[in-house]
Amino acid sequence: MATHPHAWAAIAIALALALAAVLWRQARPAPPGGEVRLSRMGETAVIQPVHPPARAPRMQATPVSDPLLAPGLRHTLEMLLLEAGEAGDPPQLKQRIAALVGAHFPAGLTARALALAERYVDYRVALGQLNAPQDPDDPQALRHALRARDATRLRYFDIAEYDALFAREDETERHALARMEAALASGLDPEQRRLALQAADALLPTQKRAEYSAITEHLAAAEQTAAFDARNADPAIRHAVRSARWGEAAAQALAALDREEQHWQQRLAQYSQALAQPGRDGAALQLRQQLFSAQEQPRIDAALALRLMAAEAATE
Incomplete structure (x- = not known):
């Protein structure tokens, strides 16, 4: 083929x-x-x-x-x-x-x-x-x-x-x-697998190795945040786990991102409710301008679509 x-x-x-x-x-x-x-x-x-x-x-x-x-x-x-x-x-x-x-x-x-x-x-x-x-x-x-x-x-x-x-x-x-x-690879114990992965990383030049490490850390942080969100973990638990793994500064930065995301979702919910009101298109448009910055405007419709898909998946 x-x-x-x-x-x-x-x-x-x-x-x-x-x-x-x-x-x-x-x-x-x-x-x-x-x-x-x-x-x-x-x-x-x-x-x-x-x-x-x-x-x-x-x-x-x-x-x-x-x-x-x-x-x-x-x-x-x-x-x-x-x-x-x-x-x-x-x-x-x-x-x-x-x-x-x-x-x-x-x-x-x-x-x-x-x-x-x-x-x-x-x-x-x-x-x-x-x-x-x-x-x-x-x-x-x-x-x-x-x-x-x-x-x-x-x-x-x-x-x-x-x-x-x-x-x-x-x-x-x-x-x-x-x-x-x-x-x-099958048949490797945890230590053997760690060494094999370490040997694979050695194939990269030093600069690329650092870039790769940064990428994996970002992915790990994103996965951890998704897990926190799934079980609605409170800020104290999030901070304790994050600071233990990445340090205090990173934990604070991730907490700030959590707050930004929460604020974003709250605004989306408010706007979505306004859209659901019949005959209030003008009011919904005005609210959209009030709630979201010019940089955020292009993201709104896609974000609402994702919220709808998630809600439908949750009811299945």
Whole structure:
């Protein structure tokens, strides 16, 4: 079964969720979905670029001698594809790219950049022909699929190009898979599992290790807060548990977030009640302006929808 390129982003999500910490950006250096999607409509391949990240990640810690392979290269290619728009087939997309490449690369690099961009399109198409792992929760199946994907990349890019485009991602993937394997390995006692996870973390550079640790701490705090909320824990209990784990300053900061969230939910409830009153649309709109700041306004409707879904789930 061939896999559309954007399906690799779903595999990345499965891996990240299994680790509950690492966001593996496989399809592009941004939230999943950035690969050109290749679908079949009759006999026509429709290539649709999806929005790239708002900013490019720093892909290499040290300067590169080749100006084409500078940090942000992959992001620039994604922007080029986005600007080219939808195309009926790869050749048509390449024609559009040829007319746009000069706006994304300096004059002295346009010929090489165009050749690279054309191979990037071909790589995207080839990526869509690969088979997805049958079980995205199986580390070995994921490792096998990644090997096939990496081999495909090496068909279209030399080592220097590969490093510029994918090296940062590869570090995260190796770490994610190692942690996944350690977490799921059978026959390990708690100490052996701790050492295996520690060895997996050692695969990351020091700076990334610190970033990963911060991510996991944030996730742990969020999970703990959700558990507190589920059992309606009082502020004293929350403070005692949090300060014991993260320290007094963090406990106070989390308590402030609790108060902000409680205030937000109270305002949502008040506004929701006003909306439920028939014939008072004008009053509800006025209340909305009074209760919520301009920054909060875009969040209101989605928050009300979530409240409704939670209420319906609670009654089932």
